[in-house]
Amino acid sequence: MDLDAGHGAxxxxxxxxxxxxxxxxxxxxxxxxxxxxxxxxxTQLVRTHRDIHSGADTAALRRxxxxxxxxxxxxxxxxxxxxxxxxxxxxQICADLGMDTTTLVAALLHDTVEDTHYTLQALDAxxxxxxxxxxxxxxxxxxxxxxxxxxxxxxxxxxxxxxKDVRVLIIKLADRLHNMxxxxxxxxxxxxxxxxATQEVLVxxxxxxxxxxxxxxxDDVVLEHLEPEEYARIDDHVRHRPHWDGYxxxxxxxxxxxxxxxxxxxxxxxxxxxxxxxxxxxxxxxxSEPFDLPRIAIVVDGPETDCYAALGAVHTLWRxxxxxxxxxxxxxxxxxxxxxxxxxxxxxNRTVEVLIRTVAxxxxxxxxxxxxxxxxxxxxxxxxxxxxxxxxRRVLDWEPTTADPAQFLQSLRCDLAESQIQVFAEGxxxxxxxxxxxxxxxxxxxxxxxxxxxxxKINGRLAPLSxxxxxxxxxxIFTEADGHTEFDAQVAPPGxxxxxxxxxxxxxxQMQINRWFAEHQEPGISITDKVRLGRSTIGxxxxxxxxxxxxxxxxxxxxxxxxYPDLETMLVAVFDRVIxxxxxxxxxxARVDQxx
Numbered sequence: 001m002d003l004d005a006g007h008g009a010x011x012x013x014x015x016x017x018x019x020x021x022x023x024x025x026x027x028x029x030x031x032x033x034x035x036x037x038x039x040x041x042x043t044q045l046v047r048t049h050r051d052i053h054s055g056a057d058t059a060a061l062r063r064x065x066x067x068x069x070x071x072x073x074x075x076x077x078x079x080x081x082x083x084x085x086x087x088x089x090x091x092q093i094c095a096d097l098g099m100d101t102t103t104l105v106a107a108l109l110h111d112t113v114e115d116t117h118y119t120l121q122a123l124d125a126x127x128x129x130x131x132x133x134x135x136x137x138x139x140x141x142x143x144x145x146x147x148x149x150x151x152x153x154x155x156x157x158x159x160x161x162x163x164k165d166v167r168v169l170i171i172k173l174a175d176r177l178h179n180m181x182x183x184x185x186x187x188x189x190x191x192x193x194x195x196x197a198t199q200e201v202l203v204x205x206x207x208x209x210x211x212x213x214x215x216x217x218x219d220d221v222v223l224e225h226l227e228p229e230e231y232a233r234i235d236d237h238v239r240h241r242p243h244w245d246g247y248x249x250x251x252x253x254x255x256x257x258x259x260x261x262x263x264x265x266x267x268x269x270x271x272x273x274x275x276x277x278x279x280x281x282x283x284x285x286x287x288s289e290p291f292d293l294p295r296i297a298i299v300v301d302g303p304e305t306d307c308y309a310a311l312g313a314v315h316t317l318w319r320x321x322x323x324x325x326x327x328x329x330x331x332x333x334x335x336x337x338x339x340x341x342x343x344x345x346x347x348x349n350r351t352v353e354v355l356i357r358t359v360a361x362x363x364x365x366x367x368x369x370x371x372x373x374x375x376x377x378x379x380x381x382x383x384x385x386x387x388x389x390x391x392x393r394r395v396l397d398w399e400p401t402t403a404d405p406a407q408f409l410q411s412l413r414c415d416l417a418e419s420q421i422q423v424f425a426e427g428x429x430x431x432x433x434x435x436x437x438x439x440x441x442x443x444x445x446x447x448x449x450x451x452x453x454x455x456x457k458i459n460g461r462l463a464p465l466s467x468x469x470x471x472x473x474x475x476x477i478f479t480e481a482d483g484h485t486e487f488d489a490q491v492a493p494p495g496x497x498x499x500x501x502x503x504x505x506x507x508x509x510q511m512q513i514n515r516w517f518a519e520h521q522e523p524g525i526s527i528t529d530k531v532r533l534g535r536s537t538i539g540x541x542x543x544x545x546x547x548x549x550x551x552x553x554x555x556x557x558x559x560x561x562x563x564y565p566d567l568e569t570m571l572v573a574v575f576d577r578v579i580x581x582x583x584x585x586x587x588x589x590a591r592v593d594q595x596x
Contacts, residue, residue: 041065041088048095049104052374056101060127061091064105067126071116078185086178087111093174097213097367098374103167106134110171114139130165137161137168138175152409155201159412163392166369169205173214176202180221195225201409204416208392210335210368219276227279234275234282237290245270248294251346255296255314255354262313264306271297271355294346295353299362304329304338307356311340314354318344321351329361334420334431337365412507423473436505438465439496442477443509450512451496452479466503495520498533502540518577527572534571538588541581545589554588 042065046058068087075083091107099107105127112118113135120139124132138161140154162168176198183191199222206215224231248270255268273281273292282291298314300306307329324343332338339357346352363371419434423441430444438458443450456463457476469475496513504510538555542548549555552567559570562579573579 041069041084045088045092045095045104048092049101052095052098053100058101060101060105061108064091064108064127067118068108068112071112071118075115077182079182083111083115089178089181090171090174093177093214094171097170097174097211097370099167099170099370100373100376102130103134103171103373106131106167107171107174110135110138110175133161133165134167134171137165138172155412156408159392166209166392167373169209170211170370173202173206173209173211173218177214177218177221180218180225183221183225191225195222198222199226200413201416208335208416209370210337210364211366211370212368213366213370216274216276220274223276223279230279231275234278234290237278237292238272238275241292244272244294247347247350248296251294251296251352254317254347255298258313258317259298259310262309262316264300264310264313265302266298266300266306266310268296268298271295271353293343293351293353295355297355297357297362300356300358302358304358304361307340307358310356311342314342314344314356318346318352320344329357331422335368339365421469421471423469423471423475425475425477432469433505436469437467437503438463438469438475438477439500439504440506440509441469441475442479443504443512444506445477447512449477449479450509451516452481453496454478454480465500498537501537502543514577527568530575531568531571534573534575537574537581538571538584541585542588545585547585547589549588554591558584558587558591 042062045065046061049056049061050058065084065088069084072083072087077083077086087108087110090110091104094103094107109118109123109127109131113120113123120132120136123135137158158168158172180195180198183194186194198218203215203218203222206218220231252268252270259266259268273295278290278292281287282289285291298310300310321343324341326341329338329340338361339355342354342356344352344354357365363375367374420431421434421436423430423432423436425441425445430441432440432444438456439450439453442453442456453465455478456465456467457478458467458469458473460474496516498517500513501510504513539548555570556567559567562570564570564573570579570584574581574584
């Protein structure tokens, strides 16, 4: 939905309606009877869609546009453009991805329920339950009803809807991309706030869905608004790269010759980095000038074994750079990205990066979950899609345990922001956030194993439960029920330990530990102890952010701001999980940073 939207009154997709709805056929006859415009605004959308899906029902697109244009009549964006330009642009982005007709119709109508008198019931009657579900999934909750919780509730609602149909997230990403393209009309503070929110949630969502075709542009426009000076410096570098095109064409030609000699059927093309990628490598390597290596992509038209044949041809042609080879075919990324990455010393003694993948891998790398809609005729196994959305299933698993929408949003941010590792346990390959411990793994295996975890072996050796796991570790988890006499169960009482909260990494483990203590309140614990433990919990949460408090003044001010009669009452509320320590810490950090 548009960040510049007019006033809507949608509440969970429902709104008061008139007793009778004007039938769709009569509305369309009225609208279509208008004199034809000199330029048909839907022409480009229809052409793009038909180029990819030749048998598409373009009449549905025209119906969707006609309704959307009518409903948004008289509404304008902050730029002064008619509002209909936004849903049309969102639909065009979805068409460029190769999405199906249903998605494009929903994109055209995605703001109608929120910002016009068009109801979800009318939309369902006019276009069917599938389109209605997609539109409802991206419809924001009204701040008038939900206040500060509106954003978190909206995202939670969207994630749940995406669990039924991932196209909800694709429309949302297209919606945000167009809003980011047109962010220049807003104030600097507003631009920074929206760009940061995009960076924290929507860009990682895009990455998890594997849609690099969208992620690259989102990354770049976020950089433009959060680091305008750095963006300008990289833009100047890209525009004035000396002899870049000629050099890459030389590399491409010589690579093509080497591949033909080795009987590898493949296409080779330059693959320049986008701005954010250049900036990230420049910062990571602490380079004084933009760090931007020449790069090519080899797309093999054959089985994946030909990728390794292509790798051999390239390494025979040019000397490989030690330590710069990565095999994402044998070990795909968590979004199922698969390619070989290598760097070689190319012509003129310059380092050149090389990506090698099959046609199917290339399609998945570019379009992620959208690939099955763009290439429906290709064999895109349902198992692959389910694996690609494993993170979404995990989020939906712990969503019911989070009553606080702000906590849900914070946990989602943490889950998306973390890099990941793969470990092995009970004959399974388990994906965990980087820095996870055996306790995180135990809760990933099951809540029961997490609650009653006693000890762990990492690669055959006993290790503390606080040990950080590494990529490829083989881990055994021991619980009270396993009956291993070498572990003295009487050393610690049954159930999780509070100190686990100081080192567990995954939101799932944190929530399950908090749940256990909420259900197993210590008998007869005094208010004094609750105050002490509440203070310790906040201290542990601050430590995760590498922060601490010199005195209680910020805590007392926050307690007053939140409506507590005194600091001690707020600390008891933290212990009882009436208020989440992460929420307290976020607000504390925001207060302190604002003053500096």
